[in-house]
Amino acid sequence: MLATRLLAPLAAAVFIAQALGCAPSFAASSDDALVARGEYVARLGDCGACHTAKSGKFMAGGLAFETPGGTVFSTNITPDPKTGIGSYTLEQFDRAVRRGVAADGHHLYPAMPYPSFAKTTDEDIKALYAYFMKGVTPVEQANKPDEMHFPFNIRASMYFWNLLFLDKKPFTPDPAKDAQWNRGAYIVEGLGHCGTCHTPRGLAMQEKAYGDDSPSYLAGSTLSPWRAISLRNLTSEDDIVELLKTGANKHSMAFGPMTEVIHHSTQYFTDDDLRAMAKYLVSLAPAGAKPPETAAVDEKELWGTRGGLGYVQFCSSCHHAGGLGAPRIFPALAGNPAFLSDDPTSVLNIVLAGGGSAETKARDHVFHMPAFAPLGDEELAEILTFARKSWGNSASAVTAAQVAAMRKKLALPPPAPKSNETPRFADLLGEPDSGKLVFGAQLMMDTVKLLPKNVGNAMNCASCHINGGTVAKASPFFGVVSLFPMMNKRAGKIITIEDRLNGCFQRSEAGSPLAVDSKEMQAMVAFMAWMKGDKGPDGKIVGRGTGKVPRTLKPDPVHGEKLYKAECAVCHGKDGEGAKNAAGDWLFPPLWGDKSYNIGAGIARTYTAANFIKANMPIAHVKNFPQDQGGLSDQDAVDIAEFFSHQPRPDFPPKVNDWPNGGKPSDARY
Incomplete structure (x- = not known):
């Protein structure tokens, strides 16, 4: 019945078959309580995972398992009488589950973990049968024939494998242990079939042990391409x-x-x-x-x-x-x-x-x-x-x-x-001034720890410049130095790269500026200059900035709050407080409050924040390299940005000097 997703190699044990044993005698029953119990037993056995194909109907089979001997497909175990198990008697069902023999007498491959299910009690088999006959919707879907190559396609050989390795005895409680321990052993060794993946295998691909009486049991096993650890x-x-x-x-x-x-x-x-x-x-x-x-x-x-x-x-x-x-x-x-x-x-x-x-x-x-x-x-x-x-x-x-x-x-x-848009920190070691460059990278990544007198909150440079400024559309440093000196509208004058960095220290990091001639400033500028590569002031910088979302989108902060709770709070906290580890180091920066960026930071503006969110947040959200970031719509990004950018945050008194020549953005907080 149940084909375990990791058990492909078991099909390699294919000079094997199943001796037909005498099935116990059962009385039929299908009352609601028995069906409900059977559904739970099916959960214990994880039946649905293997007998439900992706996008397929529940328990209708068709899921492929690649094995050294070919491909095995899980079978239809719905109660459809033509293509499923609807015509199975209780005795035939029991023989399939605990002995690995289908109703027509053919032997199942041990991708179906019947050697573990052999420990199942009569009562649980009876409940499981009631569930499959009365609690599962019938689906008429023909089984796919297995695609095993010689000699693995000789099912009769399974007979000899079972003679050697199948223990037909049901689980026997250990009288020296309490009821709780015995219940755990029953699930782990039997229906839970944990050993299927976590127990090493012998030459015939049999599990080396099926219970705790052997040190091999649950000692870890490699079922390529995965390694199941020792339990x-x-x-x-x-x-x-x-x-x-x-x-x-x-x-x-x-x-x-x-x-x-x-x-x-x-x-x-x-x-x-x-x-x-x-x-x-x-x-x-x-x-x-x-x-x-x-x-x-x-x-x-x-x-x-x-x-x-x-x-x-x-x-x-x-x-x-x-x-x-x-x-x-x-x-x-x-x-x-x-x-x-x-x-x-x-x-x-x-x-x-x-x-x-x-x-x-x-x-x-x-x-x-x-x-x-x-x-x-x-x-x-x-x-x-x-x-x-x-x-x-x-x-x-x-x-x-x-x-x-x-x-x-x-x-x-x-x-x-490799490209200029993805420089490697490791290559810093090959540069003549590697010590200075590595120190600059370290300052970008560990700004709070290394510059406590200049950082007034919990923000590192890498909080915004992801992976130390090496990720496109995450405020990367690609070619940035080549743009300076440049005209800055907010300052109303031409500024240097040092001015720009000190603007971040005072605004995004709510702190104080670095001395321009300090070793820290020189190291950070040197690191950014190395990141510039061969870009000149007129060269195209791929991935610069954070992208753009349409400013025509009208923010909805109520929707933004709901999205924040669903997508952002898990890292940044339900009250935007961020998160620390047990050592007191910041894991994720606060998005508002005393330890967050102040009102003068660019990301305190709705659309600037939305640009960053759209391209980079939430991390670990979708499967994108290098950080699984992104995946939200433009509107969602704007709504989240409107919500958290308008939460309380530190003031920035020098803001009165911003945009002296006009042109203040409409989403500025002041």
Whole structure:
């Protein structure tokens, strides 16, 4: 019945078949309570996820599973009598679920995890049958024939596989354990079929163990192109429950196929069952090394290596310099078992192809990891190696060959050619004045920490100039220096690049100006000049500024407030207060209040803010490189901007000197 999404390799165990066993005798029943119970049992078994094709009808099958032996398609398990299981007797249904034999006698491939379902009790099978016969809508849809090649297409060989590996005994409670532990064991080992993905496999692709009596059970397994981590080193019941219910906890976030398990299955489990599963998992004997203790970032490695600088540019906006991420939003990389697996399969997959978090009732806001396939194989290897060896991590290095192999496996395009519009921080190390340039980049990224006397709020330069000014339409620094000196209408005079930077310090960062001859100012200007590339004052600067939304759009702040709560508050706070991590460092800047930009900042104006929002916010919203930003309509951007730009924020007394020659924009707050 249930074809597990990760079980493609099981079909490689194909010199196998199923011995026909004697089915137990059942009395028929279809009362409402039994159907409801059966629906819950189906959730425990995650039946719908595998037997519902994308955009297909519920339980009607047709979902393809690519395997080493060919393609297996899930079957129609609706109660349609012609193409589904509507003509199955209870005994035939039981034989299919717990023995892997269809009503006509053909053997199922163990992509359907019947070796785990064999532990299911008679009572749950009876309830499950009632649900499928009375609670699922019949769909007439013919099954797709499997496309297995020789010798995998010989189903009769499954007989011998089952003789060797199928244990037909139902779950037997351990009398030495309490009822809660036994309930957890029943779900994890049986209907939950956690071992299907998390237990290593033998030569015949069988799970090496189906219960906690073996140290191999749930010790982690690679089901290409994913690595399922060991579940034998878990220590917190609360964290397990939260992850299975919401898709994230304060330490980590589900990714890849596990997001589907949570979306379709575990989020619907009762709290009692989740707690029982957690108790059982925590009780398992540890396998392998414990996760490392988290340590502070090595600043020399962060700012003095190609991998560290690549991480700063492309990863730190979400995972942050300390590798701790943002709890329940972006996962930590420090001490993260999935990230630190000796087998980097999952890491390479998610970095190259991207992915999204689980969508649950508790967390309907899906966060995306961008697909970093446009970056080169060597630079991705440098970044991943840095991260896997920082903050106390001690995982193996990642090679460019490994990145290239995963790129090929996922059929992704080759890296995008480097261009002047996407300069790399890592290349700073090859410049004659690299120390000065790297310091300039560091000041842009860590302005609050490095210039506390000049920054009066929580805003770094990179709060607006995303990824240190290297993202098109995110106020990038491409070619900007070549435009100065320039006429500035707000100042009513020609200004220098130093004047422009000090304007940001006084307005956007609500602070005080830097001395023009200070080493900090000189480093920042040098960094921006390096970013200029070969652009002259008359050259076209691709991606300059933040784009434009039509000023003819009429703002709707009421709608903007609703959108803010739905799309922005998760990072910036329901009252615009921003967010800090446990160490007190800012994760996301405030959008209003005492620690936000003042009324004299350009982004305090509705349409300037809307331009930025349209091109760049919310991050992790849609799957765009490099930061999954954007995705809102022009009108939505204007509405959100009108709402938060008009919230209370610090004053800027020198505003009385702005636009001395006229031309003040209509959306200025003063």
